Amino acid sequence: MTKDIIADGGASEADSDPSLAGRPPKFETHPLREVVLGEVHARPFRPFTAPRVVLHYAFTTNSEELQRDRAWFAEFCVSHGAPGPAPNARFHALGFGGGTLSWEGHTEFTTYTWDGPAGGENPFAPLPTNHPFGTAFRAPGQMLVAMRLDLVNADAGIEWRHHYDSTSLTAFNIENKTALAATDFRPDGDGFTRFLVLNESMNAVQCGAVVQRLLEIETYRTFALLGLFEANKLLPEISAIEAELVDLTNRMQGSSGLEANKTLLDQLSRLAASLEAGAAASSYRFGASRAYYEIVVARLKALAEEPIAGDLSMSAFLSRRLGPAMRTCQAVEDRQAMLSRKLARASTLLRTRVDVDLEQQNRSLLESMNRRARLQLRLQQTVEGLSVAAVSYYVVGLFSYLAKGAKGLGVHAVSPGVMTGVAVPVVVLVIWWVVRRIRAHHEEKGDGAAD
Structure with a gap:
């Protein structure tokens, strides 16, 4: 049955190229497939070995400031002989000062993170002079997070508690007691919140994962507040x-x-x-x-x-x-x-x-309008009655003139007075009937317009 289906569909690509036999076909891919697959690999844990110092900044930025900062960082990378981030990239890393400078754009902030060799085995020694956050660095916005993390080996003779405020010191074991982490969430004289990781037996990948999680905790807890x-x-x-x-x-x-x-x-x-x-x-x-x-x-x-x-x-x-x-x-x-x-x-x-x-x-208001309409109707009826009388008067007057003119012409069958008297009721009835017809005609037209 499968052979019949292939035969009905025409020759397959494998028939024309035997090297493709057994390989799956190439389907039309979604335009965001590569972006989605690359997203989970965009921020890998970098392996760290002690001693190491990490400087981390987060600046509040809007979309326009993010675009400008991406362009500036691209020029910064080119000036150091490395390609810059793509136009729509939100993460990029650059080798700098014996370590790595990472740039990352978020919805409302931008982070710069640099890790490099520490100045010695003791924590919080003076920073190396080749870190990237000097006079040539351009802050993309207002700084909200400034963090320093020192990763050192846990030697028995290291004294580290005096670097912290005992009233807010937090110290705890991590990774099944293979390391100790500490901080007091207070800024030091340089404005950094100091974190310390004393490595007992973590490997380089574990160290990188722990450092990344501590950086994110400090960043996100600050923005959450x-x-x-x-x-x-x-x-x-x-x-x-x-x-x-x-x-x-x-x-x-x-x-x-x-x-x-x-x-x-x-x-x-x-x-x-x-x-x-x-x-x-x-x-x-x-x-x-x-x-x-x-x-x-x-x-x-x-x-x-x-x-x-x-x-x-x-x-x-x-x-x-x-x-x-x-x-x-x-x-x-x-x-x-x-x-x-x-x-x-x-x-x-x-x-x-x-x-x-x-x-x-x-x-x-409608009741008032109804009362006015009834009054207007009564007034109209009164006016109609007066108009019938007035028109009849003028018509009878014309008829009287007509009768008198007929007498002047020699018609003496009936006197003008009698003819005028006889014409009065006839004229009144005719005028009244005409007025009624006119009013009925207007009412019919009004009803039709309302319909």
């Missing part, structure tokens, strides 16, 4: 709107009349617009903070922390600081949503009142 300050900025506005809503709902209970309800409805609409403006402005910030916080939690889980007796682990420290901040953001979002629903219900109630008042006003 931006939502807290947005929430703190919105809290007074939300409280003011809630207080004004309470006042308006109390006034609604005693308000009556169209104008009073319309005034309250306008005030409620203004409150709703103010609330929605704040919610729209903060929705991205809160959503980004949630996403960053989830990344931090995932990276902490990947580190496989194990607590050290007498020290605070990073998970415990961040759960006490970062967790409440995220709950504050969520609480503000919930208050915005609840307040929006309350405003919507109050507006609906007031709008119903206004609609009822408008219907009552329209009904009164």
Whole structure:
């Protein structure tokens, strides 16, 4: 049956080229297939060996600043004899100063990370002079994250605790106790948040993975906290709107009349617009903070922390600081949503009142119009009666002149007075009938137009 199908479909490509026999066919590929496949390999863990120092910066950037920075970094790479990033690339690495300088563009920030040989076995020794963040470096935006990580071998004689503030020190074992990591999340004299990794027995790939996860934890926990300050900025506005809503709902209970309800409805609409403006402005910030916080939690889980007796682990420290901040953001979002629903219900109630008042006003107006129409009809009927009399008078007058003229011509069969008297009822009836016909004709035309 398969042979029949191949025969019906014509000669296969393998028939013309025996070297292709048994190979799968080439299908039309999706335009994003290569990008999707390359995405998982775009940020590989670079193997690190101790001693090593890592400098990491994150700058807030919008889309235009990202484009400009990509162009600048491309020129920077070319000036050092290496190709720059592609026009749409979001990640690129350059060999620099005995290490690697990595550039990465994100949605709202850009990161530069350089790793190079450390100045010695002791942690936090003076930085090597050949790092890339000198006078020739151009910051793409405002700096939010500055981090220094020292990877050193865990020798028994290393003293490292004096580099940190004991009140906020976090120290913990990672990778099944094959290394120790520590930080106090405080900036040093150069503005760097210092991280230390003491390697016991991790291989180079494990060291690279741990370093990358710590870099991401520091970056994303910092950007996640931006939502807290947005929430703190919105809290007074939300409280003011809630207080004004309470006042308006109390006034609604005693308000009556169209104008009073319309005034309250306008005030409620203004409150709703103010609330929605704040919610729209903060929705991205809160959503980004949630996403960053989830990344931090995932990276902490990947580190496989194990607590050290007498020290605070990073998970415990961040759960006490970062967790409440995220709950504050969520609480503000919930208050915005609840307040929006309350405003919507109050507006609906007031709008119903206004609609009822408008219907009552329209009904009164229609009744007034009906009364006027009836009065106008009666007046029209009166005018019609007077018009019949007036027209009949003129017609009878003309007939009287006609009778007198006939007498002057010698017609003496009936006197003009008699003829005029006889003509009066006839003329009145004829004029009345003509007026009735004209009115009936107009009424028929009006009914047809209404239909």
